[in-house]
Every structure is written in structure tokens, then in C-alpha cells.
Amino acid sequence: MRRVPLAILISGRGSNMAAILEASRNPQWPGQPVLVVSNRPGAGGLDTAAKAGLATASIDHKPFGKDREAFERELDRVLARHGVEFIALAGFMRVLTAWFVRRWTGRLVNIHPSLLPKYPGLDTHARAIAAGDQRAGCSVHYVSEGVDEGEVIEQADVPVLPGDTPDTLAARVLEEEHRLYPRALAKALRAYLERKDGAA
Numbered sequence: 532m533r534r535v536p537l538a539i540l541i542s543g544r545g546s547n548m549a550a551i552l553e554a555s556r557n558p559q560w561p562g563q564p565v566l567v568v569s570n571r572p573g574a575g576g577l578d579t580a581a582k583a584g585l586a587t588a589s590i591d592h593k594p595f596g597k598d599r600e601a602f603e604r605e606l607d608r609v610l611a612r613h614g615v616e617f618i619a620l621a622g623f624m625r626v627l628t629a630w631f632v633r634r635w636t637g638r639l640v641n642i643h644p645s646l647l648p649k650y651p652g653l654d655t656h657a658r659a660i661a662a663g664d665q666r667a668g669c670s671v672h673y674v675s676e677g678v679d680e681g682e683v684i685e686q687a688d689v690p691v692l693p694g695d696t697p698d699t700l701a702a703r704v705l706e707e708e709h710r711l712y713p714r715a716l717a718k719a720l721r722a723y724l725e726r727k728d729g730a731a
């Protein structure tokens with residue numbers, strides 16, 4: 532089975548990216564990371580990726596101002612140059628336009644730190660605690676035009692414990708994210724390969 536050329540998009544420390552890179556060391560894993568892109572030039576994850584021998588690109592969104600599509604056209608050019616077929620958003624903190632999402636439909640997935648459809652957007656852990664939820668978690672989903680609204684591929688959950696703060700809960704959820712993302716992404720990549728190549 533061929534491995535799908537994969538880009539990982541980050542904005543920060545890139546711990547989910549690192550979990551994906553680790554999983555991809557197994558030759559049976561269906562993706563081949565070829566590029567890590569950050570929209571923030573100082574993102575810590577860029578160093579981690581470079582140390583792992585990966586090509587990295589930093590495309591600062593700031594010079595593009597409000598022209599989101601111009602930023603995305605540049606991003607799209609860089610992805611094409613590296614032969615990318617599939618994108619994993621891993622802590623990429625920019626909302627993508629309908630233009631980009633349509634272009635990559637079915638080949639664009641995200642990890643979100645809540646049990647979607649609960650708590651799309653920001654401050655998910657504070658909102659789960661404030662609501663008195665007993666369980667919190669994370670979701671890997673296809674990206675659609677509505678923010679955090681695309682089809683869920685897989686979720687993992689953890690208990691919310693007495694005395695939890697957003698930070699303690701985030702740390703518990705993050706451990707699950709690192710297990711969930713490589714697994715759910717593999718599922719999406721296999722589905723893509725079946726659609727595209729008819730591979731088993």
C-alpha cells in the first residue's frame with residue numbers, strides 16, 4: 532500500500548504533530564509526513580519537525596492582513612510544491628475559508644479539544660468545567676465550512692475530576708489527543724486511499 536504524502540499544519544508547540552511523526556515511523560502507518568507548516572514563525576513545533584528531518588515552512592499570516600484567501604493561496608502553493616495530498620491540522624489556530632476547505636474536502640482533518648458537537652471554538656475546557664460536565668475529551672473530525680462542524684472520525688474521553696482547572700483538564704485531555712490523533716488520522720488516510728486508488 533502506498534503512503535499518502537501528508538502535511539501537518541501547526542501554530543504552536545506541536546505536541547500532536549510530534550505524536551503523528553512518531554506513529555509514522557511505523558511503515559504500516561498509511562501517511563508519509565512530508566512537510567510541517569506554521570502560520571507563526573516562532574512556533575516551537577517547527578524546531579521539533581526540523582530535528583526529525585522534516586521539511587518545514589513558515590508562512591506568517593500577518594502580512595496578508597484580512598485577506599485570508601491570499602494567505603491560503605500561498606499555503607496551497609507550498610503544499611503543491613511538496614506533493615501534499617492530505618492535511619492534518621494540529622493546533623493550527625486559523626479559521627480556513629470556504630475556498631480552501633472546498634479545495635481540500637475529504638483530505639483535511641483537525642483535532643479539537645472537546646467532545647464535539649459540544650464546545651466548538653475556544654476555551655473548551657473552561658466551558659466543560661463551568662457546565663458541570665462529568666466527561667470531557669477530544670475529537671478528530673473532517674474540516675467543513677462551519678467551524679468545528681465537520682463529520683467526526685473518532686473521539687476519546689476522560690473524566691472531569693473535582694478541583695479540575697482548565698489547565699489540569701487540558702493536560703488530561705492532551706494525553707488522549709496524542710493517542711487519538713494518529714489512530715483517527717490513519718483511519719481517514721485509509722479511507723482516502725480506498726477512494727482514490729481502490730487500495731484495500
Ligand code: GAR
Binds near residue numbers: 542
Ligand atoms: C491541542 O490541544 C489541540 O486540540 C488544540 O490546540 C492544542 C495544540 O497543542 N486545538 C484547537 O484548539 C483547535 N481549535 P499542540 O500544539 O501541542 O498539538
